[in-house]
Amino acid sequence: MTSEPPPTGLTHLNASGEARMVDVSDKPVTARSATAAGLVRLSPTAVATLRDGMVPKGDALAVARIAGIQGAKRTPDLIPLCHPLAISGVDVDCAVVDEGVRITATVRTTDRTGVEMEALTAVAVAGLTMIDMIKAIDRDAMITEVAVLAKEGGRSGRYVRAEPDQP
Secondary structure, X not given: OOOOOOOOOOOOEOOOOOEOOOOOOOOOOEEEEEEEEXXXXXXXXXHHHHHHOOOOOOOHHHHHHHHHHHHHHOXXXXXXXXXXXXXXXXXXXXXXXXXXXXXXXXXXXXXXXXXXXXXXHHHHHHHHHHHHHHOOOOOOOEEEEEEEEEEEOOOOOOEEXXXXXXX
């Protein structure tokens, strides 16, 4: 069995079309970062409860931030073909807005591959935690608009999401 990618250029498939972990050993170590965001849509009652600091389970925003950081660190355990990376830093921000809670995560590393999946995972896990913290108040809470907003470093350089209505 060969580890060469198939002619299609899909790097996560070998020549036989089977899933594989990409070999990044020849890639240079560079500083890399990625920022992702998403929105946990909540009812006006849930938003008011968060703003008043009266969530029965405690400080929902702080718990979601910590969960997002843990999610970024555990990404290769959750996403089968992600490489374990030496994460240099993770910032997770959870801001209460009229529609719910806007979550933004930035992950940094100095490694051979990017941290987009880590940033996305941080947002998703923080969002799931927010739902867990608020579900007694809002059973209709949902995570929406999860997307990479920007990334830097590596061969492809800088990327910034073009959509004017970024999450």
